[in-house]
Amino acid sequence: MRVKLLATPVQASALEATLRACNRAATHASAVAFAKGLKDRNGLQKEVYVDLKAAFGLSAQPVVRAVKKVVDAYAALRANLQAGNLGPSTSRRYRKAVGTPIVFRPEAAQPFDDRCLSWQYDARTVSVWTVDGRMKGIRYTGSPDQLKTLHQYRKGESDLVCRGGKWFLVATCEVPDPQVYEPADWVGVDRGIVNLATTSDGTNYQGRRLARYRRWQARKRSELQKKNTRSARRRLARRAHKEQRHATHVNHRISKEIVRVAQRTGRGVAVEQLGGIRERVRLRRDQRGTLSSWPFHQLGQHLAYKARKAGVPFLEVDAAYTSQRCPRCGHTERANRSARDHFRCRRCGLAGPADHVAGVNVRDRARSAWAFVTMPVPPPAQPESGRCDP
Template structure:
């Protein structure tokens, strides 16, 4: 499985200046190649490289291999845009976002991340340094730091490209690591996980990971954003950007803690993990205006991603099941009715009288659907 390891670079002022110049030159070259690709409808790598190779070397001061990386960066960006359009991430073809995306070439920020392969970047693990190509020549002996676990993964499994990133005035390398996957075991049962806004995750075991602290933090951040937006100064804009990144890191940290605990319990008890398939939920539900911001900032997708990759890395079975009526269906008698859930917190079946916390009942329904789905997944194919 593919994982990434982020290490922090500690360049000297001279090295930092060279890295900045390199990043800007590569992104100017990528923007030029993007304009050519858009104007001539060249979305394949070989065709675009043949068209712009000489221009990128002559006009932007790039060597042969950085030119190849810049072209691939453009081709990958258009492939990602095409996938986003097909999946509906930019709305219907009549929407303003969709029309803008297909009507203008992709533009790369001056300090957007730039990929480097092993010809442009080499690692000296013993010295904890890297050597990287720049427009000012090869820069050697750039120090890097990371945690012991990250360093071990880097040394053992690093393979492929590494992205040079500048964020908040600091330099990072994001390295791709190909970690072998353990064999997925046969689960003795399943842990159903119901994701929500008030309760970020509730398992079928009754474990509740509340989101009140995160919600309070987000409300406090929203108040600070309002104050800064009213100032409307350049300093306020910079502070808004810093606060947005800080809030995002906080939500990511919370999701990491929750997913790590759930995967640990599943691995210890020999069970699998099942979650609801919530794809497209923002398009399916209708909300009041005051609820839209809460749903848009709800990090449920990231929590699902964390659960999936942590389970995969631990060899824990992972399934996504149908999310329909999991909070309205009685797990004992199967009766499904909206009135079964009288309010957000409570469930009471109108037929058999089963009652309990609504989120736990939803987690139990997810578990039951995972049991049925796993039988179908593992059933041997019938012979014709």
Template sequence: MKLVVQVKMLPTPEQASALEATLRACNRAATHASAVASAKDMKDRNGLQKEVYADLKATFGLSAQPAVRVVKKVVDAYKALKANLRAGNLGPPASRRHRRAVGSPIVFRPEAAQPFDDRCLSWQYDARTVSIWTVDGRVKGLRFACSPDQLKTLVEHRKGESDVVRRGGKWFLIATCDLPEPEVYEPADWIGVDRGIVNLATTSDGTNYQGRRLSRYRRWQARKRAELQAKRTRSATRRLARRAKKERHHAAHVNHKISKEIVSVAQRTGRGIAVEELGGIRERVRLRRDQRGTLSSWPFHQLGQHLAYKARRAGVPFVEVDARHTSQRCPRCGHTERANRPDRDHFRCRRCGLAGPADVVAGVNVRDRARSAWVFVTAPAPSP
């Protein structure tokens, strides 16, 4: 499985100046190559490289291998754009966003990330330094900092390109690592996970991860966002971007903690993890106006992604099951009715009288569906 490891670079002022000049030169070259690719409708790597290779070296001061990386970066950007257009992520063809995307060439920010392969960048793990090509010559002995676990992963599994990124005035290297996937064991049972807004996750064991603190933090951020938006100044816009990034990082941190704990419990007890399939939930549900912002900022999809990749890395079975009526179905008698859930927190079956916390009941239903789904998935195919 693919995993990225991010380490922080610690350049001297001279090294930082060379890195900044390199990043800006590469992105100017990428913008030029993108304009040529758009004007001549030339999106294949070999054709574009023949067209712009000499120009990138002569005009922008790139050596051979960085020029090749720039061309690949441009081609990959157009592939990503094509995939987004095909998936409808940029709206219908008549929308303004769609027309802007296809009506002009891709432009790269001056400090956008730049990929380097092993010919342009080499790692010295013992010394915790890297040697990297720049427009001012080869920079050697550039120190980086990382945890012992990250260093071990880099030494054993790093493959392919490493991206140089400048973010918030700091320099980072993002390396791709190819880890072997452990064999998925046969689960003794399942942990059903119900995801929500008030309770971010509730397991069939009764463990509840409340979202009260995260919701309070988001409301506070929303108030600060409204105050800054009212100012309508450039500095306010910059602060808004920083606050949005900080809010995303906080939500991701919470989801990492929750998913790590659930996966560790499943691994320790020999069970699998089951979650509801919630794809397209924003299109399926109808909400009041005051609820729309809450649902749009609800990080349920990210929590599912974290659970999935952490489970794969640990060899824990992971399945997604049908989400319909998991909070309205009685796990004992199977009776399904909206009245079984009189309010958000409580469940009481109208037929057999089973009662309990609504989110725990939903987690139990997810667990029960996973049992059936896993039997179906692992059943041998009928002989012809």
């Protein structure tokens, strides 16, 4: 849960100094961990604890949080290397990642636990440790739903974040999941580039406006980059995350509507499993940018967590041939989809929009998958009673 801090100039100055000091300390601890091969938290803390307190002006608990941040960063790096997210071991990106210590940006987020940061819910203020002492009475704000969730379910760490000169606290909230009901049927969702989402009910969420907006943003970035002036660079920095926020808003709106329809009709939500699609698909050079900025993964994440929050069943099914299979007779052939937008079965003649047909196939596979998951397990066979003759 992210809430905005309404910090005064004095409070903002103290928060900025604290964030920079914590990240300088984390960068120093990262260099020590890289040089001495320290991977465990206790070993690294024993090595750098005294230095971080003396050289960077941190108290005991912020030092512990900075060390934990370094250990978590190296654990995430190892996971990315093992998953192949940084390319093969011969790539330049891979060699740079394993050959240099991790460096933390001056404005990188810093975690605070309940010893460093306390919440006063009634007054809507927080008290935060800073390098200038304990800073009390920092006001925060948010929507009524955010504040209610924060008050009821906040637990654990909170991250101090600075974005564009504005200060935020990202608090961890453990919200219990409602019980998932037994679905009467399923809403199959087919995700794509031209059409962001198409449901088995025939509802189509087109991506034409989003694609047009992305092209406009790319053109504006190109114009500013060609100017290469101080003003142009400042404008580029201000626009850095604007396109991403717009795509996130579109995904929120689509996923919220799909989950609301499924909840109102007592159905579940089913989507295709599209993991690793960038590695499986070979595209022309002019198509690579479109696929890389395609927000299909985020849309799937939004659908999953909104469904879980509402108690709606959610399934991911096999995506193979969903746009080439006829949902009426089961005939699967590439020629069934003669064009991107049109489907016509070569055997039974069923015709319709290709994305709608794919959504229906996703729904049918969800029916079979759910029946298999909820199938009762037969009890183990009992040995026959009686006397066995030799």
